[in-house]
Amino acid sequence: SAVISQKPSRDICQRGTSLTIQCQVDSQVTMMFWYRQQPGQSLTLIATANQGSEATYESGFVIDKFPISRPNLTFSTLTVSNMSPEDSSIYLCSVEDGGRPYEQYFGPGTRLTVT
Amino acid sequence: RKEVEQDPGPFNVPEGATVAFNCTYSNSASQSFFWYRQDCRKEPKLLMSVYSSGNEDGRFTAQLNRASQYISLLIRDSKLSDSATYLCVVNPRDDKIIFGKGTRLHILP
Secondary structure (H helix, E strand, C coil), X not given: CCCEEEEXXXXXXXXXXXXXXXXXXXXXXXXXEEEEECCCCCEEEEEEEECCCCCEECCCCCCCCCCXXXXXXXXXXXXXXXXXXXXXXXXXXXXXXXXXXXXXEECCCEEEEEC | CCCEEECCCCEEEECCCCEEEEEEECCCCCCEEEEEEECCCCCEEXXXXXXXXXXXXXXXXXXXXXXXXXXXXXXXXXXXXXXXXXXXXXXXXXXEEEECCCEEEEEEC
């Protein structure tokens, strides 16, 4: 399966600021996804990032708050904008890596704390 | 009814025992099913896909019951290293998968 890295692994940010999270994959993949996992909760899909087109956002998530870039088939960024303490969460990117459809592989996550 | 439901546990099971847990799903048109494992403070990792005929991988057996709309995971001869949260994942519609909240498993020495 693909090897996925994320930067930063963790950060503590002040409210009102923005943080950009990077996701790098060691092979070319078509579908990349961004998830949020709040404490004690399961994963919630934020958006699907496809190369060459705008990201597709899930209900409750908007581009102004979570802009996404996908400049090529191995890289994506998620920005958490104008942060508030409610944005404190783990943010994970994932990819579908061939094989069976919908099988996803995750990066190690970015643990964000907003103070 | 939630799209994907799991008993949150925790299941406290002695080492060597067999443990099973289920996951129910609401959309009868769902086509793909998976079990993921998530260790504390780590990312989820794919444990196994669940096929219509059921499938086995070593000590792990996954089964699908379409009539009752649930999938199950059976772990035999449990090891301490099996302690984790097990996430049920269902594909209820095109291009989307839904994660359950997970079942916590503690294997006791």
